Amino acid sequence: MTNKLARLINRLNKLPFSLRRFLVTKAFCSKVKYAGTTGIVIEKLTVNEAILLLKNRKKVQNHIGGVHAIAAAVLAESATGVVFGMNVRDDCLPLLKTMTINYKRRMQGDLTAIAHITGEQQQQLSSSLKGEMLIKVEIHDESGEQPLECHMEWAWIEKRR
Incomplete structure (x- = not known):
């Protein structure tokens, strides 16, 4: 069973990479306006994985020239949210529901965020009208290290009729 978002992304994933990346990012940012203000780019999006990129540009920098902590949090939320939303x-x-971020170093x-959802989680989402789950995400910087640890707990409820 695929939802409306997954069907759209599956169609866009058949396009050439540069066009696909632009259109998938544009579609995401049109629905999640705040994520669009950071300049997040969706590099890859499937029903079980999302890879997002956030360039260290002036508009997302902190006072020491690194990506601001909140911009990194938006990246983590976006990566988990979009794969969950699929x-x-x-x-x-x-x-x-819950966002826990531990900043380990500068x-x-x-930054690159990689979020995954398991087959078991996909089954749970398709068979229930309500629930919650932890979606895994890793954030890597240009050094290849993980400067922060993120735990994102997402919930879902039935829409009001």
Whole structure:
């Protein structure tokens, strides 16, 4: 069972890379306006994986020239939210329930977020009108290290009729 978002992304994923990346990012940012203000780019999006990029540009920098902590948090939320959203039933509403971020060290350069959802989680989402789950995400900077640890718990509820 695929939802409306997954069907759209599956069609866009058949396009050439540069066009696909632009259109998938544009579609996401048209629905999640705040994420669009950071300049997040969706590099890859499937029903079980999302890879997003956030360039270290002036508009997202902190006072020491790194990506601001909140911009990194938006990146983590966006990566988990979009892969979660690809799997939520059309008659349900996705909601971020808990966001825990531990900053381990200064971020260096651009950031890449990789979020995954398991087959078991996909099954749970398709068979229930309500629930919650932890969506895994890793954030890497240009050094290849993970400067922060993120735990994003998403919930879903049935839409009001």
